[in-house]
Amino acid sequence: MEDYGLDLHGSILLDEYRQMCPALEKMKEIALSIIRGDIAAKKLMVTATEARVKEERSLAGKLELKGNKYATARDITDLLGVRVITFYSDDVEKIAAMAENLFEIDRENSVDKRKMHQLDSFGYNSLHYICRIPKRLYQDPDFPEINEIRFELQIRTSLQHVWATLYHDSGYKSGVEIPKEYLRQMNRLAGMLELADEQFCLIRNGITDYRRRVQALVADGRIEEVALDGDTFKSYLALQPFDALNHRIAALNQAEIQEVSLQHYLPILKDLGMNTLGDVAKMVRECREDAFRLASYQLGATDIDIITSAVALQNLCIVAILRRGGGKPGLKALFDHLNGVSESNESLAQIIYSQAETLNLI
Amino acid sequence: MEITIKENGTGLLCTLAGRLDTPASLQASKDIQPLLDNADKEIVLDCSDLEYISSSGLRILLGIRKETARKGGKVIIKNIREEIRQVFLMTGFYNLFEIQDS
Numbered sequence: 001m002e003d004y005g006l007d008l009h010g011s012i013l014l015d016e017y018r019q020m021c022p023a024l025e026k027m028k029e030i031a032l033s034i035i036r037g038d039i040a041a042k043k044l045m046v047t048a049t050e051a052r053v054k055e056e057r058s059l060a061g062k063l064e065l066k067g068n069k070y071a072t073a074r075d076i077t078d079l080l081g082v083r084v085i086t087f088y089s090d091d092v093e094k095i096a097a098m099a100e101n102l103f104e105i106d107r108e109n110s111v112d113k114r115k116m117h118q119l120d121s122f123g124y125n126s127l128h129y130i131c132r133i134p135k136r137l138y139q140d141p142d143f144p145e146i147n148e149i150r151f152e153l154q155i156r157t158s159l160q161h162v163w164a165t166l167y168h169d170s171g172y173k174s175g176v177e178i179p180k181e182y183l184r185q186m187n188r189l190a191g192m193l194e195l196a197d198e199q200f201c202l203i204r205n206g207i208t209d210y211r212r213r214v215q216a217l218v219a220d221g222r223i224e225e226v227a228l229d230g231d232t233f234k235s236y237l238a239l240q241p242f243d244a245l246n247h248r249i250a251a252l253n254q255a256e257i258q259e260v261s262l263q264h265y266l267p268i269l270k271d272l273g274m275n276t277l278g279d280v281a282k283m284v285r286e287c288r289e290d291a292f293r294l295a296s297y298q299l300g301a302t303d304i305d306i307i308t309s310a311v312a313l314q315n316l317c318i319v320a321i322l323r324r325g326g327g328k329p330g331l332k333a334l335f336d337h338l339n340g341v342s343e344s345n346e347s348l349a350q351i352i353y354s355q356a357e358t359l360n361l362i
Numbered sequence: 363m364e365i366t367i368k369e370n371g372t373g374l375l376c377t378l379a380g381r382l383d384t385p386a387s388l389q390a391s392k393d394i395q396p397l398l399d400n401a402d403k404e405i406v407l408d409c410s411d412l413e414y415i416s417s418s419g420l421r422i423l424l425g426i427r428k429e430t431a432r433k434g435g436k437v438i439i440k441n442i443r444e445e446i447r448q449v450f451l452m453t454g455f456y457n458l459f460e461i462q463d464s
Contacts (some may be wrong), residue, residue, distance in 0.1 A: 255417075258424060260458065298452035306417045306424075308454030338457040348447060 004060035016073035047085040080151035089197040103131035126156040159193040224278035245312035249295040291315035365393040373403030379411035382419030401429035410441040
């Protein structure tokens with residue numbers, strides 16, 4: 001075993017630590033599993049969850065500097081460190097609440113460094129909880145100390161993590177004092193990152209509010225004023241606006257309808273000049289009879305009894321393209337979009353165009 | 363209806379020849395079992411000699427597509443005849459498969 005030149009008390013603490021290592025390694029896996037399980041159950045997205053047992057050399061360095069502060073190795077609360085890194089600062093609070101429900105928190109030794117700053121200072125913004133794994137979550141008669149040893153849980157955002165890591169690298173733990181000039185620059189960066197974290201949260205909350213408002217408008221049928229985009233189209237599709245036409249077409253041959261995604265029609269609808277969900281609803285109202293006639297012409301003479309839920313919207317688009325004067329090039333562009341650019345789509349466009357002429361759709 | 367399957371560099375190449383209609387589909391659904399077993403790979407369906415496809419045939423192709431989607435593979439349909447391309451279009455199957463001209 002390596003000799004770090006510690007005094008007697010430090011050497012005793014280091015020996016205690018060595019004996020604790022198997023339990024610490026086991027605790028690491030258990031704590032990570034508990035945290036990851038709860039994060040997944042709550043459907044939270046985080047950048048990373050990680051854990052480490054303090055390395056012997058690092059502990060020896062700590063004991064050399066402030067070993068007398070600890071009566072036993074169990075007083076050292078960061079022998080096991082667990083870290084959760086979130087995308088958003090709002091999520092730090094959620095993970096903190098989660099940890100409070102999961103673990104026994106040693107409040108006296110837990111620190112919210114975010115609240116430690118003076119009004120005119122920035123810096124190491126992070127939430128540190130000192131925790132124990134309660135018996136209700138894990139118990140092992142061979143390792144009773146797992147419920148007794150405390151560990152440190154750090155919760156911080158990705159930006160806080162970047163700052164803290166770089167600050168750490170710059171000499172915070174090396175014992176070398178950082179010149180004030182550089183410390184000031186680091187703190188300026190911390191302030192900037194804090195503002196960036198705040199902005200990311202504001203943007204996320206804004207988008208969430210927008211989605212809720214739009215979903216409410218769509219659900220109330222007030223779609224005229226709702227802009228057509230990926231989110232709103234998804235909400236609109238949930239109302240099954242093409243189902244009536246699909247069922248009418250399916251009834252021609254008593255066909256089954258295979259449900260498929262229609263989301264890829266969004267750029268086609270945009271190309272057709274539709275800017276709101278109201279425009280799409282208008283196309284359904286105005287083109288559905290001709291779309292049905294086209295489907296009826298194509299399928300009526302066959303015994304095909306399977307279609308997909310894309311048939312109605314596909315035929316609506318064909319009719320809309322022809323009504324807007326898109327002609328064969330417009331149809332080819334539609335087929336190119338549906339199945340990739342191909343010369344064969346030109347002859348397909350010709351066939352559909354001829355069918356439309358026969359039905360007087362043009 | 364004749365179905366032959368062989369390995370190509372990246373997955374399986376399946377050649378469909380004849381009429382994939384209701385009478386043929388029972389045997390065809392057995393013949394394509396290796397495709398379902400290898401649905402994590404790229405499956406190329408060469409339809410140069412496929413003369414006709416019925417609803418039963420469409421269901422078989424749909425089954426292959428669903429299995430590849432589930433297992434992370436991919437279906438490519440090659441050399442499809444114009445009449446069958448039209449069937450794909452009128453049924454809404456057209457964008458379910460990657461169709462290559464050659």
